[in-house]
Amino acid sequence: MTFQEIKELIIQEFGEEAVVAENLTGIQPVLTVVKDRLPSIAEFLWRNEKTYFDYLSCITAIDNPKTDTIEVVYNFYSIPYNHHLTLRVDTPRGDEQNLPRVPTLSTIFKTANWHEREAFDLFGIVFEGHPDLRRILLPADWEGYPLRKDYKEQEYYHGIKVAY
Amino acid sequence: MPTDRIQYVYHKDNLHRSEPTRTRPEDLKSEEMIINLGPQHPSTHGVLRLEVITDGEFVKEVIPHMGYLHRCFEKHAENLPYNQIIPFVDRMDYLASMNSEHVYVMGLEKMLGIENTLPKRIEYIRVLVAELNRLASHFVAIGTYGIDIGAFTPFLWLMRDREHIQRLLEWVCGARMLYNYIWVGGLFYDLPVGFEERCGDFIKYLKPKMKELETLVIHNKIFIQRTANIGVLPLDLAINYGCSGPMLRGSGLKYDLRRVDGYSVYPELEFDIPVGKGEMGTVGDCWDRNYVRVLECYESIKIIEQCLIQLTGTHKRTRDFDPQAMVPKKIRPKAMDFYVRGETPKGELGFYFRSTGNTDIPYRCKGRSPCFVNLSVINELSKNAMLADLIAIIGSIDVVMGEVDR
Numbered sequence: 001m002t003f004q005e006i007k008e009l010i011i012q013e014f015g016e017e018a019v020v021a022e023n024l025t026g027i028q029p030v031l032t033v034v035k036d037r038l039p040s041i042a043e044f045l046w047r048n049e050k051t052y053f054d055y056l057s058c059i060t061a062i063d064n065p066k067t068d069t070i071e072v073v074y075n076f077y078s079i080p081y082n083h084h085l086t087l088r089v090d091t092p093r094g095d096e097q098n099l100p101r102v103p104t105l106s107t108i109f110k111t112a113n114w115h116e117r118e119a120f121d122l123f124g125i126v127f128e129g130h131p132d133l134r135r136i137l138l139p140a141d142w143e144g145y146p147l148r149k150d151y152k153e154q155e156y157y158h159g160i161k162v163a164y
Numbered sequence: 165m166p167t168d169r170i171q172y173v174y175h176k177d178n179l180h181r182s183e184p185t186r187t188r189p190e191d192l193k194s195e196e197m198i199i200n201l202g203p204q205h206p207s208t209h210g211v212l213r214l215e216v217i218t219d220g221e222f223v224k225e226v227i228p229h230m231g232y233l234h235r236c237f238e239k240h241a242e243n244l245p246y247n248q249i250i251p252f253v254d255r256m257d258y259l260a261s262m263n264s265e266h267v268y269v270m271g272l273e274k275m276l277g278i279e280n281t282l283p284k285r286i287e288y289i290r291v292l293v294a295e296l297n298r299l300a301s302h303f304v305a306i307g308t309y310g311i312d313i314g315a316f317t318p319f320l321w322l323m324r325d326r327e328h329i330q331r332l333l334e335w336v337c338g339a340r341m342l343y344n345y346i347w348v349g350g351l352f353y354d355l356p357v358g359f360e361e362r363c364g365d366f367i368k369y370l371k372p373k374m375k376e377l378e379t380l381v382i383h384n385k386i387f388i389q390r391t392a393n394i395g396v397l398p399l400d401l402a403i404n405y406g407c408s409g410p411m412l413r414g415s416g417l418k419y420d421l422r423r424v425d426g427y428s429v430y431p432e433l434e435f436d437i438p439v440g441k442g443e444m445g446t447v448g449d450c451w452d453r454n455y456v457r458v459l460e461c462y463e464s465i466k467i468i469e470q471c472l473i474q475l476t477g478t479h480k481r482t483r484d485f486d487p488q489a490m491v492p493k494k495i496r497p498k499a500m501d502f503y504v505r506g507e508t509p510k511g512e513l514g515f516y517f518r519s520t521g522n523t524d525i526p527y528r529c530k531g532r533s534p535c536f537v538n539l540s541v542i543n544e545l546s547k548n549a550m551l552a553d554l555i556a557i558i559g560s561i562d563v564v565m566g567e568v569d570r
Binding site: 023025026027028030054055056057058060062073075079082084086109110111113114115118122132134135136137138139140146147 | 184186230231234236238239242274275401403404405406417419424498499500501502503505512514516518527528530532536537540541569570
């Protein structure tokens with residue numbers, strides 16, 4: 001199935017408004033969808049016999065301070081059909097008190113569990129409905145989200161100077 | 165050093181536990197107990213800490229805690245030009261650096277649009293060194309797995325054979341483990357003169373040793389008893405957890421990115437994809453995963469032999485061959501998002517790049533490490549297993565903590 005066919009399938013099932021944008025400039029096309037519909041779209045693409053995207057390869061979070069958004073990119077792969085699909089959602093960056101929120105995929109793909117924990121750890125994205133959202137790579141009492149572009153490290157961590 | 169000198173300032177805070185257990189002792193049932201395994205235990209393969217909830221000898225739940233080897237790969241990558249990231253990529257999976265480099269470099273070449281213009285000799289050398297490194301990585305996996313479940317000899321034998329590979333690779337590029345050999349658009353050096361013959365000698369030496377290994381480990385009765393029917397991973401669960409590499413093939417799926425994606429010169433090479441068949445127990449148990457690794461060693465040997473034939477025949481060394489001729493002066497891909505993946509000994513290594521098009525520093529470079537994803541399945545594998553089997557299960561996943569924590 002081509003990218004356009006998959007896009008039409010999504011529009012057919014979820015309506016015109018579920019797809020926000022598409023980016024065809026790169027080698028791999030990217031489809032931006034409404035973030036609230038993401039879990040249902042992912043599940044639909046998995047259960048549908050024509051697409052069968054059963055393998056979630058990678059979840060990448062990207063911080064864009066210029067447009068004040070954080071995006072989460074999902075790379076799906078279908079093992080029987082050898083298809084790739086890149087889905088993307090956008091969410092406002094928020095601040096310390098009001099972290100960005102994206103619905104979780106970990107109820108559908110178990111592999112999303114740790115990927116999402118990593119995105120929470122390094123970007124501060126709260127995945128709604130995640131069963132166990134804790135920091136995964138950094139210590140539990142670390143402050144801030146290091147992979148944000150405007151990150152400033154804390155001065156001291158347990159009496160140890162952080163900046164070198 | 166005088167002992168009376170104060171070496172650090174004592175803070176009461178230092179003893180505060182920054183990484184507490186997830187389970188609180190007061191929430192446990194009366195028979196349950198928390199056992200903290202690692203991070204300094206040798207059988208956790210590096211600095212992995214497992215919080216194990218046990219009921220007597222039975223494991224109820226395993227909660228991995230990691231991050232002890234977190235070296236901020238992605239943050240470093242956002243501040244360095246593309247070619248300077250390659251040494252950091254080496255340090256992700258330090259047992260199979262060549263494979264990681266190969267995947268990373270391949271991604272950049274696709275972004276630059278030069279992947280099909282490289283001389284065939286470069287591609288064959290890349291595959292040759294990557295497969296040598298795959299052998300070395302599998303040797304460590306199988307050898308340390310033997311130690312985990314109480315067999316010391318295979319570890320020493322495999323380390324002896326791995327030493328030959330490391331010396332060969334040291335001869336190629338000067339380093340034993342962290343190579344920085346495969347460059348974007350080429351290689352650091354051509355193969356040293358005489359390398360092909362020595363490599364051929366090594367393969368001749370290695371073949372009987374592999375048979376020896378198989379009788380020593382894989383078909384050893386104690387080994388079978390410790391691994392068969394232990395840590396069974398059904399195929400649907402493996403796919404849902406995103407497992408790849410020997411984990412997925414051990415569960416019976418013929419899925420190898422070298423074949424599926426057919427990158428580099430792999431389509432021109434003859435090799436099989438071994439899968440777990442459940443010969444000693446159930447499909448997808450620890451024995452299957454290890455047998456798949458051993459069989460993959462045979463396939464790597466086959467690939468190396470074919471590469472050597474090509475490198476001494478059609479694509480043999482010429483006086484004017486310059487492996488750095490195609491290396492771009494400035495690596496500046498167009499603005500795009502690109503996900504590249506390739507088969508390392510542990511599974512699917514992926515990189516997600518975002519380039520902005522006006523700098524040679526990536527805007528984002530995410531590493532999707534196979535060990536990280538494979539390790540996440542450990543809780544499912546070890547439910548209701550015995551505590552001693554948990555050690556066998558950790559070993560069969562073959563984690564390298566450098567790649568899990570990045």
